[in-house]
Amino acid sequence: MSNRKYSAIVFDLGQVLIPFDYKIFIDAANKHQQGLGENFVKKYNENYSVHRDFERGKISEKDFIAQMLDWLEHKITEDEFVRYWSGIFSLNKDVISLLPKLKKHYKLYLLSNTNSIHQKYGYQHYEFLKLFDKLFLSHEVGFVKPEEGIYRAVENYSKLSSEEHIFIDDIAEYVEAAKQLGWDGIQFTGYDNLITELNARDILFL
CATH class of the missing domain: 1.10.150 (DNA polymerase; domain 1)
Known part of the structure; x- marks a missing residue:
């Protein structure tokens, strides 16, 4: 059982929700x-x-x-x-299927190092993006992971304590940067491992 209170689940985009090649x-x-x-x-x-x-x-x-x-x-x-x-993306449908379930219990935010071309021509048409309470895109925020400013942009919007955020990203360095600021973090290596990590923290996704 986890003693930590989670209020906001923050997802990376590329290679977590939309693999690219x-x-x-x-x-x-x-x-x-x-x-x-x-x-x-x-x-x-x-x-x-x-x-x-x-x-x-x-x-x-x-x-x-x-x-x-x-x-x-x-x-x-x-x-x-x-x-x-911009034609390099596909959908990770298993992970995407978790979003509406998580949304019942937590705020959902997207935090991505990305750019305006990929946004406009690569992924902005995906319906699942509407499930997020807000998108934090590096080219709009003015910072990139692992810079502190991009994580603080989420906190400034959520008005939640650092400890109430958990970040899911495929790049260990970006997860570690979030942890250094007081967030929890999961390095995404696949759907099954993500489920294991969420269960270990008693995060609800039913």
């Missing part, structure tokens, strides 16, 4: 020129600060896309880039 993007780019996708990803990873600044909302969509098209050697159009780059 950049190989889909690579394969699409390679149809325009062999190796184009792999070369792009290499440049992207070598200049990861661009990705992070776009997630923080510090780079405009226009400037970001222009940089991406440069790295793609202008072999694909802007529309093609947006479509390919």
Whole structure:
């Protein structure tokens, strides 16, 4: 039995609720020129600060896309880039099925390192997002995990103590950062493990 009182369950988005696979993007780019996708990803990873600044909302969509098209050697159009780059998502239906059950007992928040392109073209149409009381998206908040500011944005909105929040994320570093602020946290490794962790804390999802 857990002695801790949970009031807010905070979910990460990517790889928890919506798995993504950049190989889909690579394969699409390679149809325009062999190796184009792999070369792009290499440049992207070598200049990861661009990705992070776009997630923080510090780079405009226009400037970001222009940089991406440069790295793609202008072999694909802007529309093609947006479509390919946002077509990498699928649904984790097992985890999503927990949301309406959890919502009966707790506040639900979404906390994601993401960007405006993926939001608009990749996932904003998913109905399950309406189950959350609020979405905290890095490009709107101005911070990225594991920076303190993004977690505090949730607390500032929820008006709950740090200890009443629990965070579910696939990246251990981001879970640990939440714990350092007084939250509880679960590293997501799969549906079955998540159920085990929720049960261990007496979190209700019926």
